[in-house]
Amino acid sequence: xxxxxxxxxxxxxxxxxxxxxxxxxxxxxxxxxxxxxxxxxxxxxxxxxxxxxxxxxxxxxxxxxxxxxxxxxxxxxxxxxxxxxxxxxxxxxxxxxxxxxxxxxxxxxxxxxxxxxxxxxxxxxxxxxxxxxxxxxxxxxxxxxxxxxxxxxxxxxxxxxxxxxxxxxxxxxxxxxxxxxxxxxxxxxxxxxxxxxxxxxxxxxxxxxxxxxxxxxxxxxxxxxxxxxxxxxxxxxxxxxxxxxxxxxxxxxxxxxxxxxxxxxxxxxxxxxxxxxxxxxxxxxxxxxxxxxxxxxxxxxxxxxxxxxxxxxxxxxxxxxxxxxxxxx
Amino acid sequence: xxxxxxxxxxxxxxxxxxxxxxxxxxxxxxxxxxxxxxxxxxxxxxxxxxxxxxxxxxxxxxxxxxxxxxxxxxxxxxxxxxxxxxxxxxxxxxxxxxxxxxxxxxxxxxxxxxxxxxxxxxxxxxxxxxxxxxxxxxxxxxxxxxxxxxxxxxxxxxxxxxxxxxxxxxxxxxxxxxxxxxxxxxxxxxxxxxxxxxxxxxxxxxxxxxxxxxxxxxxxxxxxxxxxxxxxxxxxxxxxxxxxxxxxxxxxxxxxxxxxxxxxxxxxxxxxxxxxxxxxxxxxxxxxxxxxxxxxxxxxxxxxxxxxxxxxxxxxxxxxxxxxxxxxx
Numbered sequence: 301x302x303x304x305x306x307x308x309x310x311x312x313x314x315x316x317x318x319x320x321x322x323x324x325x326x327x328x329x330x331x332x333x334x335x336x337x338x339x340x341x342x343x344x345x346x347x348x349x350x351x352x353x354x355x356x357x358x359x360x361x362x363x364x365x366x367x368x369x370x371x372x373x374x375x376x377x378x379x380x381x382x383x384x385x386x387x388x389x390x391x392x393x394x395x396x397x398x399x400x401x402x403x404x405x406x407x408x409x410x411x412x413x414x415x416x417x418x419x420x421x422x423x424x425x426x427x428x429x430x431x432x433x434x435x436x437x438x439x440x441x442x443x444x445x446x447x448x449x450x451x452x453x454x455x456x457x458x459x460x461x462x463x464x465x466x467x468x469x470x471x472x473x474x475x476x477x478x479x480x481x482x483x484x485x486x487x488x489x490x491x492x493x494x495x496x497x498x499x500x501x502x503x504x505x506x507x508x509x510x511x512x513x514x515x516x517x518x519x520x521x522x523x524x525x526x527x528x529x530x531x532x533x534x535x536x537x538x539x540x541x542x543x544x545x546x547x548x549x550x551x552x553x554x555x556x557x558x559x560x561x562x563x564x565x566x567x568x569x570x571x572x573x574x575x576x577x578x579x580x581x582x583x584x585x586x587x588x589x590x591x592x593x594x595x596x597x598x599x600x601x602x603x604x605x606x607x608x609x610x611x612x613x614x615x616x617x618x619x620x621x622x623x624x625x626x627x628x629x
Numbered sequence: 630x631x632x633x634x635x636x637x638x639x640x641x642x643x644x645x646x647x648x649x650x651x652x653x654x655x656x657x658x659x660x661x662x663x664x665x666x667x668x669x670x671x672x673x674x675x676x677x678x679x680x681x682x683x684x685x686x687x688x689x690x691x692x693x694x695x696x697x698x699x700x701x702x703x704x705x706x707x708x709x710x711x712x713x714x715x716x717x718x719x720x721x722x723x724x725x726x727x728x729x730x731x732x733x734x735x736x737x738x739x740x741x742x743x744x745x746x747x748x749x750x751x752x753x754x755x756x757x758x759x760x761x762x763x764x765x766x767x768x769x770x771x772x773x774x775x776x777x778x779x780x781x782x783x784x785x786x787x788x789x790x791x792x793x794x795x796x797x798x799x800x801x802x803x804x805x806x807x808x809x810x811x812x813x814x815x816x817x818x819x820x821x822x823x824x825x826x827x828x829x830x831x832x833x834x835x836x837x838x839x840x841x842x843x844x845x846x847x848x849x850x851x852x853x854x855x856x857x858x859x860x861x862x863x864x865x866x867x868x869x870x871x872x873x874x875x876x877x878x879x880x881x882x883x884x885x886x887x888x889x890x891x892x893x894x895x896x897x898x899x900x901x902x903x904x905x906x907x908x909x910x911x912x913x914x915x916x917x918x919x920x921x922x923x924x925x926x927x928x929x930x931x932x933x934x935x936x937x938x939x940x941x942x943x944x945x946x947x948x949x950x951x952x953x954x955x956x957x958x
Contacts, residue, residue, distance in 0.1 A: 319755070321658065327753065330662075331655040370885060370894070393755060393769075395762040397883070401770030404880045413876045422763040424656065426648070426722060426753040433724040434751040440722075441730030442783075443791055445774030445800060451909030453884030454771075457931040458799070462772055464934060465798035469791040471774060485947070486910055493937065547742045551733045554726070555782030556699060565699070580780030581815055602786040605793060608822065618814065 313380030313418045316387045317394040317403060319425025322511035323351035327431070332423050339387035341379045343372050348389050351512075369399060373406040380418045393427040397448055397476055429474045432507035432535040435517060437549035439505065439537050444472035449479070449486040456486075463490050467497040472543065472552055475536040487536075491526040494538065498522055503539040505550050506530055519545055589617055642709030642747045645716045646723040646732060648754025651840035652680035656760070660752050668716035670708045672701050677718050680841075698728060702735040709747045722756040726777055726805055758803045761836035761864045764846060766878035768834065768866050773801035778808070778815040785815075792819050796826040801872065801881055804865040816865075820855040823867065827851055832868040834879050835859055848874055918946055 316335040321327040333355065336342065342349065342356045346363040349356065360379075364372050376386045390398040400422050412418060426434075433440045445466050451459060466473050473494075479487050494502070500523035508516040508531065520528050522538065530536060543552040558579075559571045570578045577583065588598060588609070595613060599606040645664040650656040662684065665671065671678065671685045675692040678685065689708075693701050705715045719727040729751050741747060755763075762769045774795050780788060795802050802823075808816050823831070829852035837845040837860065849857050851867065859865060872881040888900045899907045906912065917927060917938070924942060928935040 319759070321753070326660040326663070327658045329650065329656045329658050329755075333659075334655070369883075370889070393759045393763075395759060395767050395769045396773075397770060400763075400767035401880055401883050402885065404767050404878060405882060405885065408875055408880075414878065422767070424650070424755040424759040424763040426658075426755050427759060430648070430722045430724060430753040430756060434722075434729075434753040438724055438729035438733050438751070440724045441726060443774065443776045443788075444725075445772065445795070447772045451905045452903070453887050453906065455887070455906060455908035456910040456913040457908070457933060459772075460933055460937070461931075462798040462800060464937070465794040466774070469794035470787070471791060483905065483910075489910065492940070496934070496937070546737055549733060549743065551730055551737075553734060554698075554730050556731065556734065558782050558784070560699070574781070576780045576812065577782065577784060579784035579786070581785040581812075581818065584785040602790075604786060604789055605825070608789070608793070608825070611821070 310381075310417065311383035313383045314385040315376050315380050315403065315407075315418060315420050316385070317398070317400045317420070317422045318387050318389045319393040319395070319398070319423060319427075320348060320351055320389055320391050321393075321425040322428075322431040323348070323391055324511045325354075327426065327511060328352075329423070329425065332425060335421070335423050336387050336389070338385055340384040341376075341386045342389060343376050343379075343386060344389035345372075348391050351391065352389065369402045370406060372399060373403040376403065377406055377410060377412075377418070383417075390425075391428070392431070393425045394422055395424070396427040396429070396446065428476065428510065428535045431510045432474070432505070432537060435507055435510055435515070436505040436519075436537065437545075438551045439472055439539060439543060441552045441554045442472060442540060442542075444474065446474045446476055448476040449490060450477040450483065451486065456489075459486070460489065460493060463493040464496065467494040470497075470540045472540045473538040475538070477532070478534055478536045479530045480532050487530060488526045491522060494522055498538075498541065502541070503543050503545045503550055504528075505537040505539075506534055507537070508534045510535070519548070519550065585612060585617060588612060639710075639746065640712035642712045643714040644705050644709050644732065644736075644747060644749045645714070646727070646729045646749070646751045647716050647718045648722040648724070648727070648752055648756075649677060649680055649718055649720050650722075650754040651757075651760040652677070652720055653840045654683075656755065656840060657681075658752070658754065661754060664750070664752050665716050665718070667714055669713040670705075670715045671718060672705050672708075672715060673718035674701075677720050680720065681718065698731045699735060701728060702732040705732065706735055706739060706741075706747070712746075719754075720757070721760070722754045723751055724753065725756040725758070725775065757805065757839065757864045760839045761803070761834070761866060764836055764839055764844070765834040765848075765866065766874075767880045768801055768868060768872060770881045770883045771801060771869060771871075773803065775803045775805055777805040778819060779806040779812065780815065785818075788815070789818065789822060792822040793825065796823040799826075799869045801869045802867040804867070806861070807863055807865045808859045809861050816859060817855045820851060823851055827867075827870065831870070832872050832874045832879055833857075834866040834868075835863055836866070837863045839864070848877070848879065914941060914946060917941060 336355045341360040343362040376388045379386045394400045502522040504520050504525045506518045595610045598609045665684045670689040672691040705717045708715045717728050723729045831851040833849050833854045835847045924938045927938045
């Protein structure tokens with residue numbers, strides 16, 4: 301299998317999938333910069349190449365257009381088979397909706413294996429999720445998700461089901477590819493689905509061109525999200541039910557108020573630093589068993605599936621662990 | 630309000646919330662490195678400080694223990710009020726379950742505003758999500774989420790509801806804080822909730838100490854996840870229903886197969902490069918209206934809420950946009 305991938309006596313080729321982060325030099329990692337320097341050939345969407353124009357002088361540069369991700373992967377494979385070192389660049393993180401997936405699909409299709417003559421390295425970077433969050437405050441302090449509103453490769457029911465599920469279960473949500481010239485309605489549907497579960501005044505941040513000259517940040521609320529200025533270069537961040545905006549900063553609490561009195565720093569009655577909440581798994585299970593309520597009532601009260609509640613009640617309570625405390629994160 | 634935060638004539642203090650990424654020097658951004666160099670004082674959990682020991686020589690270094698996030702924020706505020714520059718360091722990204730949220734909560738509590746004498750900057754970094762993904766292949770090529778299994782500040786029903794929702798709607802899921810000496814059962818419950826919706830052979834990757842000397846990667850399946858070697862330094866990645874493991878690499882497809890024939894690269898009948906799928910929003914809506922099925926039947930078929938289907942059917946179909954194509958991402 302190895303011999304069919306590269307010609308004999310060719311030096312070992314390499315594909316480096318490089319996450320550029322937001323694209324400014326300051327936010328490149330040392331490894332990302334070194335990978336670009338090491339490469340003979342740079343391949344990427346024309347906008348991303350422009351972000352690192354000063355680093356690619358003297359190299360073969362292949363700029364691709366939209367809808368050509370598979371082409372970029374195929375070109376990278378072709379150069380690497382000739383023994384070249386190729387940097388396939390993406391903004392943000394190469395793994396998040398990026399080139400890493402398509403590249404492996406192309407490589408596997410061609411019979412490549414990791415022990416063949418082509419080495420593959422993925423160099424992580426901060427995704428739009430992280431860079432936009434850093435600009436608006438601290439929205440990602442609790443459970444969060446990313447959903448792409450692009451239905452170019454994904455059926456709409458799949459996307460809608462995900463939007464509804466995370467709105468219901470109160471995640472912080474980052475919408476990638478929220479809108480384009482052609483796709484204007486998906487953001488309207490996202491708002492509709494969210495309003496089934498969330499307050500209309502849920503904070504929303506819209507960040508365009510993070511850390512670039514045309515950077516723009518707008519705060520709004522869920523009920524006005526769809527009418528806001530959103531484009532191809534925007535990331536939309538929807539807060540959870542505890543997220544607030546104060547002094548122009550969007551913050552999602554981690555939950556210290558569940559355990560501590562904010563003024564004094566003391567723990568509430570029944571709570572303990574370094575230990576699970578009284579409504580953490582063990583305490584909650586004990587409460588479930590002691591409640592005397594039916595599985596149907598408990599399922600409604602806790603908004604959990606009835607069969608899950610039934611399975612928990614069918615098992616005896618376990619003894620507590622007695623090990624060391626841990627970090628609250 | 631400004632005068633109560635710092636003494637008059639004090640230089641402007643600064644708090645820099647620095648994401649160290651996985652912690653190796655190669656994966657620090659230039660800005661992260663510069664921020665540490667700029668700081669008079671470095672504060673962080675002892676393990677994170679150790680990751681940048683060579684960069685903090687000659688500076689005041691305050692190492693904190695677990696469950697002391699609020700203390701770290703309070704110390705940072707205290708130094709900044711004296712006009713010092715403080716780097717509050719976190720592994721990964723400072724915004725993801727990190728120090729950014731607690732810091733703003735402490736600052737707001739003390740009456741700080743962004744135009745006061747203390748400047749705050751958040752420096753993004755690649756989160757464990759991204760760095761672990763980069764080591765195992767390309768799992769994050771489609772919608773994903775992060776859930777912390779720590780119930781130290783969050784009630785268990787909230788966590789369980791989120792686990793069930795994302796298992797149902799087929800996200801790729803990263804579990805942070807999956808297990809500790811004391812918290813051993815939460816990962817068992819996560820597996821139980823996931824098995825309600827997902828195949829037992831769903832691929833799972835467990836990454837410990839990414840990019841550090843004791844790095845360890847294990848692949849397993851959902852039905853064996855809870856019995857695997859998982860600890861405080863581990864991140865667990867659960868694939869979606871299309872994720873596969875081949876040649877030791879975990880890959881989530883982006884969906885090219887929905888549109889293209891893999892062998893020839895040609896689009897399937899009825900599909901078009903650069904355009905929404907035939908089952909994208911517009912095409913799916915048209916099919917909904919044309920189906921003649923009841924809202925209940927359609928809700929069951931597409932696994933979407935019945936009231937949402939009803940709302941869509943109550944609206945007339947809109948005309949298509951006729952604008953330019955876009956990138957498939």
